[in-house]
Amino acid sequence: MLHTRKIIAVALAAALLAPAAKAEIAFDVIGGSEISFEGLVQADGNWFSNDIVDQNGQALNGKDTEFELRRAELVFKGKGPGAINWVVGHDLKAKKWLDVNAKYTIGGNSNNYVQIGQYKQPHSLEELTSTKHNDFIAKASITNGMTVARRLGVAAGTGDQNWSLMGSWFTRELTRNGNHGVGYGVRGTFAPINAGGNVLHLGLSYISRDTDGDALRMRVRPMADLATAYLVDTGNVTNVDSAATTGLEAMYISGPFKLQGEYMQTKVSGVTSARDFDTDGGYVSALWNVTGEKFGYKGGTPSLGLPDSPAAGMFQIGLRYDTINLNDGSFAGTPPKGTGVLGGEQDTWTLGANWYWRSNFKFALNYNKVTSSKFRTNVGNVNDDPSSITARAQIYW
Template structure:
């Protein structure tokens, strides 16, 4: 079509681009009788100065924008060629106008930007976990030195999250944590979803092992993960690697190969051991949900992992040890193997089981780790498990995602509004867990723990949490009572204010 649009309106160039983007597809569908004259078959375009609506007839407050002429099959090939070039130019202008536009969204998922064609997205999110903790009966000794849990307040997590989409098939995420008044990188990866069979992720990421470890700290029902984490955490937290995943609505399969974490290796010098080689890890996790509806879920899963030490004898850049800190800030480990020398590699396997019926849910895992050592030293076996139950007092069901094989954050049916009927969601949870970190000549001890949690979800972004836990039956621990005997029961209270978007 031949565009003879007027140039005398304010901001005509900008408006013309927007007009073309709307008008071109409309013109292609107009019937022949819509054109003004019999001979030229021209279409006149008018725009309302206030509403910016487009009309094909003059009227009050309407300004004529131009005259369009259709491309017809009866015209000569030369004329058709010229009109085709004009039409192509119009289409290109419309595409340019589309590319210049971007949608901006602000909501419960943070601040988002999206191109008009949907192929590019960028989102800014974050989280804050502010904790306060108290211990009772926590005065001990270790190696003859007095030891006491640290109580008080801390920013447990303070993260900024950048994620987005490139050309529709590539996803990226960069997440930085500022807790402890330091900067640490969490997720930093590129994910490709254009492969029909599955997806591929490369970069710094969570390793594919354990339901509880893969669940976000924003979503778990307790302020701290279970005693299973005394084994999974040191071996299979985040690392740099290549991860494959295939899934459907009710099942998932994952396989990953990893080096160590992002922590820099500074030992390749004339200081220290002089050894700088990274360790190696591989993990796999498979899940299936034979029942998976909004209110009813049965989840079955299993996982396995392998990890070798690096040149300094570390496990994924962590000290070659296993233990559990009562809270993140306490510096009190009632079970702790200390550094285990001459580790060659570690193998792990685990089982998962979960179920949900309406507001009630159950979840549990068992994990066993075998440590193989050099120089003919005997292998070591450690294990741990947990069982937890949740009850949403306000009736909501937890959110389960079968393609990930994990539970997501509870979504309240109503949000809290002071003076109005909405009170958010209330959740009561109980967990029993235990570990055993003693074998042969390694005396890390064993412990049992029971935890009661009350969570208030004011809305989908804000949650208040209160945990009470008792650590008991502490046997063989490197931590001793002041009289040299086994530690007694230790009570812990944790309060958290969480916002995440």
């Protein structure tokens, strides 16, 4: 608790010191590099309404509520020397490295570059969008369950304001005992409409990673990040050789309104064909800046500026439908026995509101209604339909 209080105190001081029109704190120019300091601190509260499974059961505290520091990210960035930009970030809460890389810009165009180190892989519109501007508190099921996030590797990208292409070869995470496995990924985007505050974005990505015969487990929480239960879960599937995910994405922006959706399919290849299985899922969401601020678009992802009126802040409301299917098998008999992978299906409606106040604060409130179904040996499919209210207070600079 004392460690958490110190982090929040440092975050408040940094946020209050940050200039109103500029998020990061400028340090100095050292060795030809303009160094700045950024941070993100998020504190969450979850209130659970259970159906069958206790969403907070593994906390072993007998409560249907949970409060926790979610993220405490500190990031140093450098511009220069020359065409080189670098970043070193660490999450003190999760005790893991974030972006730690250097990027060389080619021809003075930020869209043309070569990158080395740890970075987000070219996959998923939601994953590549800045965490501080998440539309909803919990990311979509496919984003949490199917994407490959930050890994060590080498990447190259090119594009302009209407299209982008990025390719990457990667290995393990920089953090000790993190995710591992060699892989590669590619993402391409195209915006046939990008003018006058209106954007139509289309994207396609493919990412493949080796698991070297290890076990693979796919599972997602019931749209509450502090929940300890997973209503859909494949369990450890052994003797898996590789996993490949194809992603389709689309987004439409019209001034203060944003509509976006993604669909993903993951094909898992086993050491033998008997271990093969497929999963899929997707989401569609709508977000409206009630106070009128317009969304931006750069590098194949949406962007969000400061409130037009810092004292009043920027207010958003949003709605999302989310689905994931971790079943690729069947069951029969009395009592029923299953074959293949029967991880379950989960659908969720999320209603959310966000308030960005001044330059450094955000408050979010979500209501999540989940419907799920999962096979249990000797029982059959069991439906579990809980709900939750989640809240977040955020400081960033």
